[in-house]
Amino acid sequence: MIPILTYHQIDRIPPKVGAQGVRAKYRSLIVSPASFARQMWLLKTLGYRGVNMSEVMQYLRCEKTTERHGKVVGITFDDGYQNNLTHALPVLQRYGFSSTCYAVSRLAGQTNRWDAERGVASKPLMTAVEMCEWIAGGQEVGSHTQHHVNLSLIDRGIAKDEMTKSKNELEAMTGMDCRHFCYPYGEYDFDHIMMARTAGYDSATTTEHGIADSSHGVFELPRIGILKNTNLWQFWRAIA
Numbered sequence: 320m321i322p323i324l325t326y327h328q329i330d331r332i333p334p335k336v337g338a339q340g341v342r343a344k345y346r347s348l349i350v351s352p353a354s355f356a357r358q359m360w361l362l363k364t365l366g367y368r369g370v371n372m373s374e375v376m377q378y379l380r381c382e383k384t385t386e387r388h389g390k391v392v393g394i395t396f397d398d399g400y401q402n403n404l405t406h407a408l409p410v411l412q413r414y415g416f417s418s419t420c421y422a423v424s425r426l427a428g429q430t431n432r433w434d435a436e437r438g439v440a441s442k443p444l445m446t447a448v449e450m451c452e453w454i455a456g457g458q459e460v461g462s463h464t465q466h467h468v469n470l471s472l473i474d475r476g477i478a479k480d481e482m483t484k485s486k487n488e489l490e491a492m493t494g495m496d497c498r499h500f501c502y503p504y505g506e507y508d509f510d511h512i513m514m515a516r517t518a519g520y521d522s523a524t525t526t527e528h529g530i531a532d533s534s535h536g537v538f539e540l541p542r543i544g545i546l547k548n549t550n551l552w553q554f555w556r557a558i559a
């Protein structure tokens with residue numbers, strides 16, 4: 320059993336109501352750098368090691384055959400925000416942890432445009448060079464499609480392209496294998512599981528809440544969402 324944590328942005332929490340009197344949307348998905356640092360400190364203090372999805376998969380595979388060695392927690396970041404590099408990476412490195420950041424290939428160096436219609440503040444996404452810095456810092460890059468599409472709402476052929484081409488594009492940008500996928504909005508069906516397999520991914524994560532174990536399909540791994548208001552006690556209870 321391996322808890323896989325889901326983060327989005329690690330950044331200063333914006334005020335509830337902005338300068339123009341506009342309510343900030345989806346603030347709950349932003350975790351402050353101080354909270355993130357406390358959570359990683361707790362993991363380290365409890366003897367856990369934060370690992371990327373490649374390592375999670377190794378652990379899940381050996382869970383079937385052998386004893387587990389040590390306590391591990393998977394760490395993932397959705398969407399590929401630049402603030403993961405600036406605020407999360409130094410903390411991850413402090414504790415010798417790794418993680419997987421799921422990037423949107425065609426929006427590298429741009430912003431979370433898919434969120435604009437929901438009124439979410441625009442934030443920069445990592446450029447190709449920044450993804451390389453992320454990897455050089457001991458982390459991993461996975462795919463979150465080319466354009467952050469809702470796979471369930473688009474044509475099958477386009478869905479297949481979004482999943483396959485994003486893998487190729489991220490590999491071209493980083494020079495590394497892109498082996499892990501995350502369904503945008505947590506939306507997928509059986510066809511998308513088959514597409515993930517055919518595209519050559521080793522795993523896919525969902526927004527389903529739960530602790531991953533070897534009974535889960537590798538293309539339907541549940542995770543534990545960490546939010547702005549998740550306190551240290553709730554965090555501990557979620558992984559323990």
Ligand SMILES: [Zn+2]
Binds near residue numbers: 397463503
């Ligand atoms: Zn996303």
